[in-house]
Amino acid sequence: MHALISIDEADDQLQHWVERWREAAIERDESVPLAKAMGRRLAQAVAADRPLPPYDRVMMDGVVVRADDWRSGLREFQLVWTQAAGAAPRAGVPSGCAVEVMTGAVCPLAPAEAVVVPVERLVGGIPAAGGLVVADAGSVADLEPGRFVHPCGADAAAGATLLDVGAMVGPSELGILASCGIENVRVARQIRVAVVSTGDELVAVGDQPEAHQIRRSNDVVISGFATKHGAKLIRCDHVADERAELVSLVAMLDGLADVVLFSGGVSMGRRDHVPSVLGDRCGEPLFHGVRQRPGKPFGVWDGGSTLFCALPGNPVSVLACLCRHVGPLLAAMSGAPAAVATCELDAPIAPLPDFGLLKPVAAVAEDRVAPLVMRNSGDFAGIGGLAGFVELPAAGESVAAGTRLHFYPC
Numbered sequence: 152m153h154a155l156i157s158i159d160e161a162d163d164q165l166q167h168w169v170e171r172w173r174e175a176a177i178e179r180d181e182s183v184p185l186a187k188a189m190g191r192r193l194a195q196a197v198a199a200d201r202p203l204p205p206y207d208r209v210m211m212d213g214v215v216v217r218a219d220d221w222r223s224g225l226r227e228f229q230l231v232w233t234q235a236a237g238a239a240p241r242a243g244v245p246s247g248c249a250v251e252v253m254t255g256a257v258c259p260l261a262p263a264e265a266v267v268v269p270v271e272r273l274v275g276g277i278p279a280a281g282g283l284v285v286a287d288a289g290s291v292a293d294l295e296p297g298r299f300v301h302p303c304g305a306d307a308a309a310g311a312t313l314l315d316v317g318a319m320v321g322p323s324e325l326g327i328l329a330s331c332g333i334e335n336v337r338v339a340r341q342i343r344v345a346v347v348s349t350g351d352e353l354v355a356v357g358d359q360p361e362a363h364q365i366r367r368s369n370d371v372v373i374s375g376f377a378t379k380h381g382a383k384l385i386r387c388d389h390v391a392d393e394r395a396e397l398v399s400l401v402a403m404l405d406g407l408a409d410v411v412l413f414s415g416g417v418s419m420g421r422r423d424h425v426p427s428v429l430g431d432r433c434g435e436p437l438f439h440g441v442r443q444r445p446g447k448p449f450g451v452w453d454g455g456s457t458l459f460c461a462l463p464g465n466p467v468s469v470l471a472c473l474c475r476h477v478g479p480l481l482a483a484m485s486g487a488p489a490a491v492a493t494c495e496l497d498a499p500i501a502p503l504p505d506f507g508l509l510k511p512v513a514a515v516a517e518d519r520v521a522p523l524v525m526r527n528s529g530d531f532a533g534i535g536g537l538a539g540f541v542e543l544p545a546a547g548e549s550v551a552a553g554t555r556l557h558f559y560p561c
């Protein structure tokens with residue numbers, strides 16, 4: 152391992168690499184049909200192509216009458232016609248008359264001149280055209296002109312920016328895109344991730360392990376995390392602690408993947424080949440060793456178009472490095488604006504003297520998390536329900552319940 156760097160220095164190194172990578176990348180984004188845009192990051196801003204709503208929109212089924220009639224105390228009207236949703240507007244309402252309206256219809260009067268009387272406030276409901284509309288006088292005191300009319304442009308003017316570059320497309324963004332008539336949208340190209348787990352002791356999930364073996368779980372965790380964070384998983388390999396095997400796998404992945412995520416083989420053991428193999432191929436690491444616990448032996452090597460990230464093999468260290476470093480890395484590569492969430496602690500935690508503490512936490516309420524008890528960084532059984540990690544800088548004060556800390560979700 153090299154000299155340990157701080158967590159913030161690791162952030163800086165990764166951020167600079169992302170900047171260089173994004174400048175050099177030939178295809179950073181692509182166009183996809185709306186049906187495939189869910190979970191992708193926008194590579195284009197989205198502006199309203201028309202005012203929202205695009206016309207004065209009636210918000211209740213009922214009738215519209217003139218505000219001056221209403222103010223004069225008139226409560227009985229002759230129904231003249233129906234303004235249905237989707238029908239071109241027939242402007243104006245004659246004095247003493249009512250127009251039947253449906254939710255979503257164009258209001259036949261300007262909002263300030265229109266009183267919408269919901270059908271449930273009409274005695275006997277809505278009659279046929281030409282019939283008498285009678286408003287229930289006792290219950291209508293609150294019907295101000297403009298109430299139940301959603302005015303044209305009240306939500307956004309035409310041309311207003313509705314979504315920024317880097318926004319993650321979720322259900323509400325899909326609705327905005329569709330409303331603006333965008334059938335194909337430019338999104339960041341998915342980051343191609345390859346996962347490599349190393350270790351002679353590891354057997355496939357479906358195999359029966361011997362007493363001295365364990366099942367491979369880290370690669371499943373890493374693959375799931377990468378996919379959840381929007382990446383495209385292109386390979387998942389396991390190599391034994393054999394240098395030659397690792398050398399040829401690294402050569403094959405270089406240039407094929409944008410990011411290679413290793414687990415295990417990164418520490419000081421004689422058979423931990425990952426650092427030397429990556430060193431031979433890429434030269435000096437961006438860093439190898441971060442002043443954080445768990446996850447101290449985390450190392451990153453720059454292969455040019457491929458970034459090689461070596462996560463320590465202990466399962467909780469894997470999760471800590473994924474949440475604290477890899478999630479923000481993948482987001483930045485996709486053009487997401489840099490942003491760190493915070494959340495409130497439910498119980499006090501104490502810092503470590505020389506290392507930043509990455510504390511696994513579970514959600515106890517929206518925006519509030521409780522520390523999970525973890526015996527050591529191999530104790531994956533103790534962190535079921537993990538929501539992510541909070542970060543506590545080295546050697547500070549103990550922090551009390553109620554403190555807000557930076558939070559890195561999984």
Ligand SMILES: Nc1nc2c(c(=O)[nH]1)N[C@H]1C(S)=C(S)[C@@H](COP(=O)(O)OP(=O)(O)OC[C@H]3O[C@@H](n4cnc5c(N)ncnc54)[C@H](O)[C@@H]3O)O[C@H]1N2
Binds near residue numbers: 349352414419463468
């Ligand atoms: N002399 C030193 N020894 C160690 C140091 C150190 O600084 N000096 N650091 C320790 C720390 S901290 C960690 S974390 C580990 C990291 O070691 P490696 O990255 O080399 O990981 P391995 O030794 O290969 O494995 C560690 C542990 O995790 C299990 N493992 C590995 N891969 C998987 C997988 N895919 N699925 C499930 N479990 C996996 C592996 O069996 C080991 O038990 O080093 C310390 N040692």
Ligand code: MOO
Binds near residue numbers: 463528
């Ligand atoms: O720091 Mo290691 O990654 O804790 O067990």
